[in-house]
Amino acid sequence: MSDPNAGKYQKLCRDDFKLAAEILAGRNGALDWSEHDYQAFTYRETGVCLVFYLHKTSAGNYHVRVRNQGSKDQKLAKVLMTELDKGSGFNCTFSQNNQGYKR
Numbered sequence: 001m002s003d004p005n006a007g008k009y010q011k012l013c014r015d016d017f018k019l020a021a022e023i024l025a026g027r028n029g030a031l032d033w034s035e036h037d038y039q040a041f042t043y044r045e046t047g048v049c050l051v052f053y054l055h056k057t058s059a060g061n062y063h064v065r066v067r068n069q070g071s072k073d074q075k076l077a078k079v080l081m082t083e084l085d086k087g088s089g090f091n092c093t094f095s096q097n098n099q100g101y102k103r
Contacts, residue, residue: 003037005054006065012054013040016064016093022054024080038088040064043080047073050080063092 005012020043021031028044033095034052043050050070054062066084070076084094 006037007053008035009054012062013052016052017041018075019088019093020059020084022085027080042069043098047071048077048080050077050084055092061092066094066096 008015017031017033017040021043023100025033027045029048030045031043033041033043038053040052040054042052048071050066050071051069052064052066055065056062066081068074068081080083081094081096085096088094
């Protein structure tokens with residue numbers, strides 16, 4: 001099934017991208033729009049790959065979630081995902097799709 005939002009993420013997630021850029025500023029990594037279906041943007045730095053994607057809640061609202069995409073440095077990935085969640089105010093934006101995650 002093709003991604004119904006393909007080609008629209010830069011408009012749909014513009015503010016979330018800016019927020020992630022602010023939170024991750026000063027790090028030695030790259031935040032880029034994704035070219036893959038069902039991914040809005042990605043963040044990569046040595047040992048870490050994070051994927052940001054749209055998620056629809058049970059109430060029908062959309063927000064951007066973040067997940068670890070096979071990072072070799074799992075500890076740093078978790079720290080970054082927590083910083084993203086914290087930087088967005090611990091609301092739905094940048095919430096983590098992580099098994100066993102505890103705040």
